[in-house]
Amino acid sequence: MVEFILERGNYWAIIGLMMIGLYILFSSTNYIKRLVGLSIFQTSIILFYISLSRIDGGTAPILFGKDAKGHGGEHGAEAAGAAAAHGVDEVHEAANVAQGASDAAHSAASGQGFEHIYSNPLPHVLMLTAIVVGVATLAVGLAIVVRIREAYGTIESDEIREMDLEVALAEYAEDHPGEADPA
Amino acid sequence: MTGYEGADLAIALINVVLLGLLFVIGVAIARMRSLFAIVMLSGVYSLISATWFVALDAVDVAFTEAAVGAGISTALLLGAMLLTSRTAKPEPRAMHIVPLLAVIAVGCMLVYATIDLPAFGDPNSPANTYVGTDYLHRTPEDIGVPNIVTAVLASYRGFDTLGETGVVFAAALSVILLLGFGERSLSASLRNKNKKKG
Numbered sequence: 001m002v003e004f005i006l007e008r009g010n011y012w013a014i015i016g017l018m019m020i021g022l023y024i025l026f027s028s029t030n031y032i033k034r035l036v037g038l039s040i041f042q043t044s045i046i047l048f049y050i051s052l053s054r055i056d057g058g059t060a061p062i063l064f065g066k067d068a069k070g071h072g073g074e075h076g077a078e079a080a081g082a083a084a085a086h087g088v089d090e091v092h093e094a095a096n097v098a099q100g101a102s103d104a105a106h107s108a109a110s111g112q113g114f115e116h117i118y119s120n121p122l123p124h125v126l127m128l129t130a131i132v133v134g135v136a137t138l139a140v141g142l143a144i145v146v147r148i149r150e151a152y153g154t155i156e157s158d159e160i161r162e163m164d165l166e167v168a169l170a171e172y173a174e175d176h177p178g179e180a181d182p183a
Numbered sequence: 184m185t186g187y188e189g190a191d192l193a194i195a196l197i198n199v200v201l202l203g204l205l206f207v208i209g210v211a212i213a214r215m216r217s218l219f220a221i222v223m224l225s226g227v228y229s230l231i232s233a234t235w236f237v238a239l240d241a242v243d244v245a246f247t248e249a250a251v252g253a254g255i256s257t258a259l260l261l262g263a264m265l266l267t268s269r270t271a272k273p274e275p276r277a278m279h280i281v282p283l284l285a286v287i288a289v290g291c292m293l294v295y296a297t298i299d300l301p302a303f304g305d306p307n308s309p310a311n312t313y314v315g316t317d318y319l320h321r322t323p324e325d326i327g328v329p330n331i332v333t334a335v336l337a338s339y340r341g342f343d344t345l346g347e348t349g350v351v352f353a354a355a356l357s358v359i360l361l362l363g364f365g366e367r368s369l370s371a372s373l374r375n376k377n378k379k380k381g
Contacts (some may be wrong), residue, residue, distance in 0.1 A: 007302035008193070012294055013202040019290045020209035026282030030271035032218055032264055036225045039256060040209055043232050046248070050241045050358050055311055056304035060240045061319065063329040117306070119240040120315035123333040125340060128332070129347045131247050135256050137355035142263035143361040149267040 229253035
């Protein structure tokens with residue numbers, strides 16, 4: 001029972017965060033606060049996907065050690081170059097290139113049987129896209145909020161609704177002179 | 184590896200601390216009325232979730248969340264706040280109870296759904312066994328880049344990334360159409376001038 005809870009406690013915490021976002025979205029009348037709630041909701045979904053992609057004892061999905069080389073001299077050199085870009089010093093790089101070339105001779109092995117465990121890269125990629133798209137939609141929402149503020153002078157949804165109602169009543173009274181107030 | 188072997192204690196501790204912080208920040212945002220504080224707290228929220236991504240081995244997502252989620256979106260929110268207002272009105276009483284009930288109902292349904300989910304960190308869960316491992320095993324041969332996320336993002340799912348670029352372009356275009364390049368402030372100042380004349 002305790003193990004069952006420990007295995008799923010993460011999901012429940014994320015659901016809690018999601019519900020906070022949803023509550024802010026529902027309850028606040030201020031449009032900017034609503035958009036902040038929306039972004040909390042969205043971040044919680046990203047957290048959920050990332051926690052699905054985790055594997056026990058795994059590491060970030062960047063091949064290193066033996067896994068990164070031994071797939072042909074050309075690939076070995078590429079991998080070494082990338083390793084240098086990640087901050088490995090020059091000496092290491094030369095050693096990697098040499099080893100990659102030597103491995104090329106006898107290694108026809110594909111990527112099967114890695115030395116290390118890596119977490120699942122696919123949800124990471126999907127969530128990268130989701131973060132960027134989320135910021136794009138946030139920008140559009142904020143631009144609309146700025147326009148609403150220019151048109152109405154407020155960004156509180158209940159005040160805007162009252163103004164709309166008054167305008168609608170005034171228009172109705174203009175179109176139907178002599179009738180009683182419908183409200 | 185056969186089945187779930189129990190989470191690492193350190194990871195569990197980090198999880199509890201970071202998720203607890205996120206929870207506290209979320210509640211604080213829900214209760215606050217100063218928009219500046221809300222915007223800043225949402226930036227802090229993004230940064231802490233980026234830290235959590237590092238703990239969960241999603242380093243690329245952590246980069247993006249720290250740069251885009253905590254950086255750009257906080258800047259956008261601040262700009263919008265400066266152009267609109269500084270404080271939010273307190274919510275009416277009725278606006279507390281109905282959303283709370285709806286949120287609790289949705290939360291209960293979701294928690295019920297998690298009973299069927301694979302355990303946290305399970306290497307044999309459906310999400311972790313098919314296409315994800317396939318990408319891991321093919322990347323060294325097909326592309327030769329050690330960072331699998333880069334390989335999937337730019338090559339295997341390049342069209343996804345192209346579509347994402349299209350979405351960002353459309354969003355930028357609509358923001359420009361909504362706010363303009365400053366013509367509206369120009370027209371406003373012209374109108375003011377005419378008013379002074381007339």
